[in-house]
Amino acid sequence: EAGVAQSPRYKIIEKRQSVAFWCNPISGHATLYWYQQILGQGPKLLIQFQNNGVVDDSQLPKDRFSAERLKGVDSTLKIQPAKLEDSAVYLCASSLAPPPGQGAQTGELFFGEGSRLTVL
Amino acid sequence: AQRVTQPEKLLSVFKGAPVELKCNYSYSGSPELFWYVQYSRQRLQLLLRHISRESIKGFTADLNKGETSFHLKKPFAQEEDSAMYYCAPLLGSSASKIIFGSGTRLSIRP
Numbered sequence: 001e002a003g004v005a006q007s008p009r010y011k012i013i014e015k016r017q018s019v020a021f022w023c024n025p026i027s028g029h030a031t032l033y034w035y036q037q038i039l040g041q042g043p044k045l046l047i048q049f050q051n052n053g054v055v056d057d058s059q060l061p062k063d064r065f066s067a068e069r070l071k072g073v074d075s076t077l078k079i080q081p082a083k084l085e086d087s088a089v090y091l092c093a094s095s096l097a098p099p100p101g102q103g104a105q106t107g108e109l110f111f112g113e114g115s116r117l118t119v120l
Numbered sequence: 121a122q123r124v125t126q127p128e129k130l131l132s133v134f135k136g137a138p139v140e141l142k143c144n145y146s147y148s149g150s151p152e153l154f155w156y157v158q159y160s161r162q163r164l165q166l167l168l169r170h171i172s173r174e175s176i177k178g179f180t181a182d183l184n185k186g187e188t189s190f191h192l193k194k195p196f197a198q199e200e201d202s203a204m205y206y207c208a209p210l211l212g213s214s215a216s217k218i219i220f221g222s223g224t225r226l227s228i229r230p
Contacts, residue, residue, distance in 0.1 A: 003163070041222055042206050042220035042223050043206070044220075045218070045219060048217065055217075056216070091164065093164075107152055107154050107166075107169055107210050108154075108166050108169070109164075109166065109218060110165075111163045113163055114163075
């Protein structure tokens with residue numbers, strides 16, 4: 001089974017420029033997540049999709065970050081304009097929907113390799 | 121506020137020694153808890169979940185609701201256990217959100 005695919009793996013930009021990351025989840029996984037992992041910290045949830053609807057985007061800096069998941073499959077995360085503090089690894093993850101009546105989450109996330117962003 | 125704390129950034133033990141990675145959470149309900157692991161040059165992956173009461177690669181984790189802790193333990197460390205470990209409770213109003221602790225780097229000395 002193919003895993004979660006992300007691109008690009010590395011990106012270097014200057015502040016105030018824009019950048020976009022792409023994620024292709026595991027086939028059949030209804031839930032897709034974007035996490036931001038700053039060096040030395042744990043992953044921080046930016047946005048969570050269930051199919052093509054947003055479940056949680058409470059920690060997404062909406063003045064500069066946007067994300068979409070058209071057709072409930074692939075997703076893109078965009079930053080515009082980038083700031084120095086956006087330097088981080090952006091992780092995409094996906095998960096299966098749990099069986100009916102067994103909660104909203106299985107808790108088992110499958111992660112991509114991440115996209116490392118450096119903002120100069 | 122819902123929070124998870126891993127107090128140790130780095131834990132270094134000798135091969136064959138016992139290991140305990142600490143995790144404390146603050147949450148008013150009864151969360152499901154997970155441990156995730158990231159080996160060098162590999163993806164972040166699920167290690168174990170408390171609801172399964174399973175032992176994976178010799179690791180176990182017990183949920184202590186009184187102390188709000190979910191420490192990860194292994195009686196005899198092996199060199200291949202060296203990795204980053206993240207405690208991750210399932211939180212949110214409808215138990216729909218996984219948040220991660222800051223992580224503990226476990227280093228096993230030969």
